[in-house]
Amino acid sequence: MDVLRDVRLHVFEGETLGISGPSGSGKTTLARMMPCFVRPSTGAIRFRGQNITKWRGKRLAAYRRKVQMIFQNPVLALDPKQSVFEAVAEPIRVHGLASSMKAVRERAAALFDDCGLPWDIGVRFPMEISGGQAQRVALARALSLNPELIIGDEMTSMLDVSVQAQIIHLVKRVQRERGLTLILISHDIELLQSVSDRLVALENGRLSEI
Numbered sequence: 001m002d003v004l005r006d007v008r009l010h011v012f013e014g015e016t017l018g019i020s021g022p023s024g025s026g027k028t029t030l031a032r033m034m035p036c037f038v039r040p041s042t043g044a045i046r047f048r049g050q051n052i053t054k055w056r057g058k059r060l061a062a063y064r065r066k067v068q069m070i071f072q073n074p075v076l077a078l079d080p081k082q083s084v085f086e087a088v089a090e091p092i093r094v095h096g097l098a099s100s101m102k103a104v105r106e107r108a109a110a111l112f113d114d115c116g117l118p119w120d121i122g123v124r125f126p127m128e129i130s131g132g133q134a135q136r137v138a139l140a141r142a143l144s145l146n147p148e149l150i151i152g153d154e155m156t157s158m159l160d161v162s163v164q165a166q167i168i169h170l171v172k173r174v175q176r177e178r179g180l181t182l183i184l185i186s187h188d189i190e191l192l193q194s195v196s197d198r199l200v201a202l203e204n205g206r207l208s209e210i
Contacts, residue, residue: 003029004040004205011149016175016182018192021202027185030202031153034183035067036060065095068142072154074134078126084137085122088112091144111140114177116170132163136170143174150175151183156191168195 004026011017021027032038033045036052044051052063071077078087089108091097098104112119115136126134135155142150152171156164172195175182186192192199201208 004033007043007202007205007207009200009207011181011183013148013181014179015197016172016184016195018196018199019183019185019202020187020189020192020199021208022187025202026205027187027202028153031069031151031183031185034149034151035064035069037069065145066148067151068145068147068149069151069153070135070138070142070155073158074131074138074155075126075129077138078134078141080126082125083122084117084124084126084129087126087137088122088140088144091141095145097145107144108140111144114143114174115140130163131159132167135159135167139167139171139174143178147180149181149183151185153185154187155184157186157188164191 007026007030009030019027019030029038033040036045036055039053044053046052047063047067052060055063082090085108088111089104092104092107093101098107108122109119112122117133117136117140121129121133126137129137138155139150150171155171156167159167168191171182171184174180184192184196189199198210200210
């Protein structure tokens with residue numbers, strides 16, 4: 001059984017695209033295809049004109065640096081054995097984006113500041129912080145790789161309403177400052193309408209409306 005069928009979708013640079021639909025409509029599968037966590041059985045995924053569907057190894061890793069995903073449950077998405085600082089610093093260190101540990105700390109500190117995280121939270125672990133704080137950590141981790149596209153899969157659905165607004169405001173501010181493209185996935189159509197340039201509806205694995 002196909003989860004998605006005949007889905008043709010373009011995302012334009014710098015826009016916020018909202019994707020809505022009921023549970024089981026294929027939203028998360030579509031989201032996970034974009035960084036090639038899931039590969040389509042037919043068709044292609046293109047990024048800046050290049051078909052990335054069959055990329056592997058270093059080529060795929062370089063692509064994934066440009067396309068970052070933020071998941072629904074931020075606490076579970078973070079490694080429970082890593083401190084908050086380590087979660088943000090690891091991508092910087094692994095990808096060689098800083099020349100020394102001092103430079104890693106400076107870059108991480110700037111990301112903490114951008115995402116509204118106090119520096120002293122860096123010694124805590126994911127289970128010791130709130131959901132809103134964990135989502136800020138997840139955003140800082142994603143931003144650490146200087147992505148061009150961020151995909152938020154139900155990234156506010158597990159947060160209190162007041163915290164949801166804070167996270168959405170933060171993401172939109174970061175988008176403006178960095179010139180990011182955003183794809184926001186949610187069952188909350190009113191939320192998507194308030195922040196998206198375009199809104200796509202999925203139903204039974206098909207695009208029902210743009």
